[in-house]
Amino acid sequence: MRAFAALLDRLVYTPQRNGKLRLIADYFRHAPDPDRGWALAALSDGLDFKGAKPALIRALVEERTDPVLFRWSYDYVGDLAETVALIWPERPGANRPPSLAEVVERLREAGRGEVPALLERWLDALEPTERWALLKLITGGLRVGVSARLAKTALAALGEHDAAEIEELWHGLEPPYEPLFAWLEGRGDKPELGDSAAFRPLMLATPLEESEVEALPFEDYLAEWKWDGIRVQLVSRGGETRLFSRTGDDIGGAFPDLLDAVGFEATLDGELLVLRHGPGEGEEVAPFNDLQQRLNRKTVTGKLLELYPAHLRLYDILFDGTEDLRGLPLLPRRERLEAFYERERPARMDLSPLVDFRSMDELKALREAARDNGIEGLMLKRKDSAYLAGRPKGPWYKWKRDPLLLDCVLMYAQRGHGKRSSFYSDYTFGAWTPEDELVPVGKAYFGFTDEELKRLDKWVRDHTTERFGPVRAVEPGLVLEVAFDAVQRSTRHKSGLAMRFPRVHRIRWDKPAHEADRLESLQALVEG
Amino acid sequence: MVMAMPAARRAPPHPERWIRVTPQGLHVVPGDFHVDPVRPVERAVITHGHADHARPGHDKVLATPETLAIMAARYGDNAGAGRQALAYGERVTIGEVTVWLAPAGHVLGSAQAVLEWRGSRVVVSGDYKRRRDPTCPPFEPVPCDVFVTEATFGLPVFRHPDDAGEVAKLLHSLEVFPERSHVVGVYALGKAQRLIRLLREAGWERPIYVHGALQALCDLYEDLGVALGPLEPATAKAKAEMAGALVLAPPSAIADRWARRLSDPVTAMASGWMRVRQRAKQRGVELPLIISDHADWDELNRTLDEVGAPEVWVTHGNEEALVHHATERGFRARALSVVGLGEEDEQESWPPGEGSGERSEEGAGEEDGS
Numbered sequence: 101m102r103a104f105a106a107l108l109d110r111l112v113y114t115p116q117r118n119g120k121l122r123l124i125a126d127y128f129r130h131a132p133d134p135d136r137g138w139a140l141a142a143l144s145d146g147l148d149f150k151g152a153k154p155a156l157i158r159a160l161v162e163e164r165t166d167p168v169l170f171r172w173s174y175d176y177v178g179d180l181a182e183t184v185a186l187i188w189p190e191r192p193g194a195n196r197p198p199s200l201a202e203v204v205e206r207l208r209e210a211g212r213g214e215v216p217a218l219l220e221r222w223l224d225a226l227e228p229t230e231r232w233a234l235l236k237l238i239t240g241g242l243r244v245g246v247s248a249r250l251a252k253t254a255l256a257a258l259g260e261h262d263a264a265e266i267e268e269l270w271h272g273l274e275p276p277y278e279p280l281f282a283w284l285e286g287r288g289d290k291p292e293l294g295d296s297a298a299f300r301p302l303m304l305a306t307p308l309e310e311s312e313v314e315a316l317p318f319e320d321y322l323a324e325w326k327w328d329g330i331r332v333q334l335v336s337r338g339g340e341t342r343l344f345s346r347t348g349d350d351i352g353g354a355f356p357d358l359l360d361a362v363g364f365e366a367t368l369d370g371e372l373l374v375l376r377h378g379p380g381e382g383e384e385v386a387p388f389n390d391l392q393q394r395l396n397r398k399t400v401t402g403k404l405l406e407l408y409p410a411h412l413r414l415y416d417i418l419f420d421g422t423e424d425l426r427g428l429p430l431l432p433r434r435e436r437l438e439a440f441y442e443r444e445r446p447a448r449m450d451l452s453p454l455v456d457f458r459s460m461d462e463l464k465a466l467r468e469a470a471r472d473n474g475i476e477g478l479m480l481k482r483k484d485s486a487y488l489a490g491r492p493k494g495p496w497y498k499w500k501r502d503p504l505l506l507d508c509v510l511m512y513a514q515r516g517h518g519k520r521s522s523f524y525s526d527y528t529f530g531a532w533t534p535e536d537e538l539v540p541v542g543k544a545y546f547g548f549t550d551e552e553l554k555r556l557d558k559w560v561r562d563h564t565t566e567r568f569g570p571v572r573a574v575e576p577g578l579v580l581e582v583a584f585d586a587v588q589r590s591t592r593h594k595s596g597l598a599m600r601f602p603r604v605h606r607i608r609w610d611k612p613a614h615e616a617d618r619l620e621s622l623q624a625l626v627e628g
Numbered sequence: 629m630v631m632a633m634p635a636a637r638r639a640p641p642h643p644e645r646w647i648r649v650t651p652q653g654l655h656v657v658p659g660d661f662h663v664d665p666v667r668p669v670e671r672a673v674i675t676h677g678h679a680d681h682a683r684p685g686h687d688k689v690l691a692t693p694e695t696l697a698i699m700a701a702r703y704g705d706n707a708g709a710g711r712q713a714l715a716y717g718e719r720v721t722i723g724e725v726t727v728w729l730a731p732a733g734h735v736l737g738s739a740q741a742v743l744e745w746r747g748s749r750v751v752v753s754g755d756y757k758r759r760r761d762p763t764c765p766p767f768e769p770v771p772c773d774v775f776v777t778e779a780t781f782g783l784p785v786f787r788h789p790d791d792a793g794e795v796a797k798l799l800h801s802l803e804v805f806p807e808r809s810h811v812v813g814v815y816a817l818g819k820a821q822r823l824i825r826l827l828r829e830a831g832w833e834r835p836i837y838v839h840g841a842l843q844a845l846c847d848l849y850e851d852l853g854v855a856l857g858p859l860e861p862a863t864a865k866a867k868a869e870m871a872g873a874l875v876l877a878p879p880s881a882i883a884d885r886w887a888r889r890l891s892d893p894v895t896a897m898a899s900g901w902m903r904v905r906q907r908a909k910q911r912g913v914e915l916p917l918i919i920s921d922h923a924d925w926d927e928l929n930r931t932l933d934e935v936g937a938p939e940v941w942v943t944h945g946n947e948e949a950l951v952h953h954a955t956e957r958g959f960r961a962r963a964l965s966v967v968g969l970g971e972e973d974e975q976e977s978w979p980p981g982e983g984s985g986e987r988s989e990e991g992a993g994e995e996d997g998s
């Protein structure tokens with residue numbers, strides 16, 4: 101438990117992504133099996149223990165401490181797990197300190213009634229930082245600013261593999277991942293995926309900078325609309341069908357309508373959209389807000405299915421049956437996608453059409469004209485590009501239509517005024533510096549619906565790292581797409597920039613924080 | 629003519645009758661002197677060299693030789709006109725009061741002032757800690773009628789871990805980030821030298837780089853017999869050469885422009901306050917080291933038991949909680965709330981974090997050497 105506690109403790113204070121990576125990799129290198137496998141599970145997908153809720157912990161500590169001293173201490177420290185960890189009147193030597201694996205394995209087997217006694221024994225035997233880590237672990241809120249992707253990237257560093265390779269294996273593996281560690285350390289074979297409906301890492305596009313436009317050899321590229329939904333992967337294999345977000349989270353539970361439409365074996369890349377009746381014939385893409393209603397749910401009601409029907413607009417095909425097409429260039433892959441579509445004619449799906457163009461000027465005009473109908477801009481993909489995991493620079497570009505949108509990361513939230521005084525409704529957001537630190541770039545307090553405000557408020561409360569009076573600092577985990585009229589230089593902000601009329605354009609519940617925009621992108625928009 | 633009753637047959641006077649809290653600090657009436665006065669007075673007994681206890685401008689100063697040397701290094705001519713050195717255990721009489729000094733284990737030269745008058749004994753402990761410190765002799769419990777204590781870390785959440793573990797944290801970080809320098813915020817008096825000694829004990833033999841503000845006191849410690857090993861000025865080398873370097877600086881410098889000359893520094897801070905995450909994070913500290921020169925909660929309570937005084941007066945810190953707990957345990961306890969103690973040692977100030985709004989709690993400032 102000691103090494104894991106020391107790792108969490110250190111991660112809490114380390115803002116830079118690179119620093120976090122090094123610390124996690126160092127832990128994986130030195131910690132034994134199966135401890136490190138459980139640590140990996142805790143850092144990536146989270147471990148869920150029943151029966152270990154904050155109320156129980158509070159009850160345990162109240163039995164052992166003076167209530168007055170506990171109250172003063174809690175007021176001072178401001179965090180329950182930390183207060184309990186520090187104030188717990190230990191009995192060193194009373195019991196043997198448990199390993200991380202022992203904690204996890206015992207809790208997984210324990211009945212609800214056995215949890216308090218186990219916990220009490222462990223708290224007696226551990227030292228304060230370990231107690232804190234134990235309490236964070238079992239109440240399911242590590243809050244150390246580590247995404248699943250970051251944990252896997254650190255893991256990859258162990259054997260000089262690519263994170264994408266691990267991503268690809270991930271859904272076929274179970275904690276504590278001993279075969280995975282064995283392979284990474286060169287002690288075992290690569291784990292087999294077999295015939296499971298596993299997630300395959302996506303190929304992502306880089307933004308096309310204005311400065312690159314002129315020099316782009318456009319005749320080497322295919323153009324497609326960039327649809328305003330969320331990027332997903334639909335996998336059907338070995339009789340199993342799953343829908344993944346682009347970070348590999350299984351979101352199929354919220355989209356039974358789409359899963360039911362699958363009667364084939366394939367792995368497809370596409371944009372998840374909600375369609376509605378258009379003004380004329382046929383259907384059009386509904387606003388992103390409609391899709392929001394379907395996201396982040398474990399299950400879905402019949403009414404939502406009817407109001408906001410899911411649709412998949414296909415971009416690419418990775419597997420046809422069990423045939424891996426990822427090594428093919430884009431053009432023949434597109435032919436295979438079209439052939440697949442002709443053959444299967446799947447319901448709730450269509451092909452993302454190619455955009456015809458003969459010059460860069462024509463393409464520019466198309467991009468400018470694309471103001472509505474769920475189009476965010478254009479995608480440019482090299483005709484000869486194989487389907488590569490990650491975000492290689494060059495083969496695929498995204499060329500967004502409105503340059504004054506920036507994906508920022510929520511940093512602080514402040515209570516509002518008047519009828520909003522019970523909500524954290526004023527948001528300070530930041531962008532990443534070249535050193536991978538967040539610096540505030542602006543503040544916004546409108547641009548969202550009341551429903552969204554409720555959800556934002558809950559998110560803020562669930563992800564608070566610090567409190568200062570009416571302000572809460574939150575972990576860097578929520579991306580706000582901020583719209584603004586202009587950006588100017590300013591000495592008021594550490595970033596040196598100030599946005600004019602910023603508003604929350606969209607809440608990117610789906611987007612990982614480390615993929616938010618960088619300060620350079622904002623600097624590039626400064627006028628004059 | 630009325631004969632005075634023989635002193636031996638009288639009950640000793642209650643300390644409340646002969647020790648008062650005045651705006652200058654603790655006034656010992658039958659000797660007409662003050663202990664750690666916060667304003668210039670005629671006669672002062674000084675427990676140790678931290679700036680909130682040892683202030684300049686008194687007429688006569690009584691302290692350990694080490695404390696006098698520290699004051700002379702800090703204040704020069706202003707360290708006090710008449711200076712009297714008193715070694716641990718030696719006795720002097722001031723007015724009607726017998727005074728002697730006992731080690732407090734806080735910093736080099738730190739002492740508890742033991743005051744005796746007509747069979748009544750009061751110990752003013754100044755600042756103290758109970759764990760080992762390689763730069764000064766350990767605290768000695770002195771039985772007394774009233775024990776006057778600090779309560780800097782007087783909340784049960786303050787439980788300082790083992791120093792060796794904290795030093796190991798720092799050395800581990802130097803291993804994980806060998807291309808970065810590590811800058812540790814330390815108070816100039818006591819913490820800096822203690823940390824250097826702890827690092828030497830842990831096997832760090834390479835030079836330790838020190839900020840200019842720490843140099844004079846490090847030199848003084850060396851002169852007084854505390855060997856610190858090779859120290860170099862932090863500003864002498866090019867940035868690239870500072871990769872992997874271990875640098876000590878005052879807390880105000882570690883997050884300031886001064887630190888930009890270092891190679892991508894990991895910002896550490898050695899202080900008992902680092903125990904509470906919110907505090908460490910507000911400071912932008914990346915590597916908090918819980919190393920304190922003050923007693924933690926358990927040490928405070930253990931000390932009350934060992935000195936065996938029926939009555940406890942708490943001068944500064946979290947008085948409320950310690951008084952509450954001592955009362956529950958059967959002591960007569962009260963808070964003196966001495967103004968001016970526990971204020972910042974070297975007027976450390978930190979740049980406020982951007983966008984962070986107001987802080988929700990006040991008080992518990994940056995005590996000396998905490």
Ligand SMILES: [Zn+2]
Nearest residue numbers: 678755996997
């Ligand atoms: Zn002190």
Ligand SMILES: [Zn+2]
Nearest residue numbers: 680755970996
């Ligand atoms: Zn003090």
